Amino acid sequence: MQTLTVAERVISQIFRDKRTIAMMFLAPLFVLFLLSTILGSSSDDVTIGTVDVPSAFADTLASKTETASFKTEAEGMDALNDQRIEALITYQNGQPEILIEGGDVSKNAAALQVIQETLITIQGQQATATNTKLSETVKQLQQRLTALTNQTFDAPSPVVPPSAKPDIQFLYGSPDAELFDQIAPALMGFFIFLFVFIIAGVSFLRERSSGTLERTLATPLKRSSIVFGYFVGFFLFVTIQTILIQLFIVNVLDVTQEGNYFLLLFVNLLTASVALSLGLLLSSFSRTEFQLIQFIPLAIVPQIFFSGLFDLTDAPTWVEVINRLMPLTYAADALQNIMIRGAGFTDIWMDLIVLTGFMTLFVLLNMRALKKQRPV
Amino acid sequence: MIDVTDYSQQFGKIKVLTDVQFTIGRGEIVGLIGPSGSGKTTLIKSLIGLQQPTKGTVTVLGAKQPSLEQAEQIGYMAQADALYEDLTARGNLRYFGKLYGLKKARLRARIETVLQFVDLKNDADRPIHQFSGGMKRRLSLAIALIHEPSLLLLDEPTVGIDPALKKTFWHEFEQLRRSGVTILVTTHVMDEAERCDRLLLIQHGRLIDAGTPAELVQRFGSIDEAFIQKERA
DSSP: HHHHHHHHHHHHHHHHHHHHHHHHHHHHHHHHHHHHHHHHTTTOEEEEEEEOHHHHHHHHHHHHHHEEEESHHHHHHHHHHSSSSSEEEETTTTEEEEEOOSSSSHHHHOOOOOOOHHHHHHHHHHHHHHHHHHHHHHHHHHHHHHHHHSSSOOOOOOOOOOOOOOOOOSSSSTTTOOHHHHHHHHHHHHHHHHHHHHHHHHHHHHHHHHHHHHHTTTSSOOOHHHHHHHHHHHHHHHHHHHHHHHHHHHHHHHHOOOSSSHHHHHHHHHHHHHHHHHHHHHHHSSSSSSHTTTTTTIIIHHOOOOOISSSOOOOHHHHHHHHHHHHHHHHHHHHHHHHOOOOOOHHHHHHHHHHHHHHHHHHHHHHHHHHHOOOO | EEEEEEEEEEEEEEEEEEEEEEEOOTTTTTEEHHHHHHHTTHHHHHHTTTOOOEEEEEEETTESSSSSSSGGEEEEEEEEEEEEOSSSHHHHHHHHHHHTTTOOHHHHHHHHHHHHTOOGGGGGTBGGGGGOOOOOOHHHHHHTTTTTTTTEESSSSSTOOOOOHHHHHHHHHHHHHTTTEEEEEEOOOOOTTTTTTTTEEETTTTEEEEOHHHHHHHSSSSSSHHHHHHHHH
């Protein structure tokens, strides 16, 4: 009952602050939209310069990407320096020599891939040509032998190299899934964590500094009712936030969503609970809003790195340890598994248990901090 | 109503109150007088039950503090206006009223009564951040009264308000006393001290003297003089 009273107050306070509402609901949508656009606008189109290469090579290359041929190597070097081309290919003694510009990682990789594909195609063509020549020679020899000895010889028929195009299928997702599809679920978790942390932390800090917390504690309410009142109040906003983000990324940004919406909401509420209890806890270690905001680079920003945006398979042990200590690691893992792989409760229960553990720990520490304000 | 025995309060190594002892009976207005930093607010906070006494006992309304038992019967007005700035006056009253366990019909009636009492009826639906300092003090008093407490603990209720409002406040305190409410009020303004039934003088965390304003004036010449003489002694 008292929990609901506190929740009602938290809700009406936030609803009266229009800017906070706008920030909570619209800022994540804007940032997600921006990121989706930025990630979608990177181009893998590369231009490769050639100087005096065999026509077969030039033709094959041209069929795969844009090319520019130069008369001299110096001209090609100029183009490379001006970044008009990503790679320059010259032939020395019949061998290709490749110079990569090297300033743009993804474009370099694309250029290398195109060149390698071209080389493989050329080698394939050469091999087929050699094969054909060889089998023709063998045939001629056979005919000669037959004519000379009246005997027939069985020569092995030429081996046809296996088709270069394997059948590729996706267990989850689709070939046109983009990087954004992979990070969108993690980012949703991150935004919920960030906004709940900031808004709850600042609200609670204000309660401390304005004396309303002490005034509230002078009433006969239980200490836990304050913390859980905040929980219930913020659950409303996180639910709205989840619905908005889901509608937006699925319908507008076209992100893959294979999972159960209620499970997603549950994970988000749990994530919000962790963020909320952490925000309330850290607010008791801050004297001002400014000091609370200083926790963000330390407690929040590193969590982005561990939220599944980067592959940490080869990371050193200490990074792995930090990874395991970050609540968002588990939230992002659960959200990605639900949205991309359609995971159910039984697939992500470990994540949920760890998140619940974090929440319980923070809530207990909160109660202890509040005990300083009122011993009973 | 209040029985404080042998009470000391220490925060880390800092002794804030030492061997404080006094009792307050029903229907009294008692003034807790002392310079700032003498321990008045700390004493009030112990009476509400916001801290564990380092030594001795603090008994309020028959139960030892800290405890939640008596909280429903204590009205508290803090030194700072502890109000939710985003909410309206009515919103603040409703929140605290509910925390004190008031039910719907009674809550609604009490809100109107206390708004009338502190003359904020016309501003009841404005958010607090539009309020003047005096209006905030009045609302703080209204919140302290919302649940009809039998004991009022007022920490510097008249600091920073104009003389006319101060007069109204004291008029209201006397009205409450007539209805049987016990009031403990801290102040360092001497003309307020003279309106109390009894005074507790506090200095450097010790209770240095007590008595009616008339007695103290008779013994020391004035209340200010009492502090000066005690300081020398």
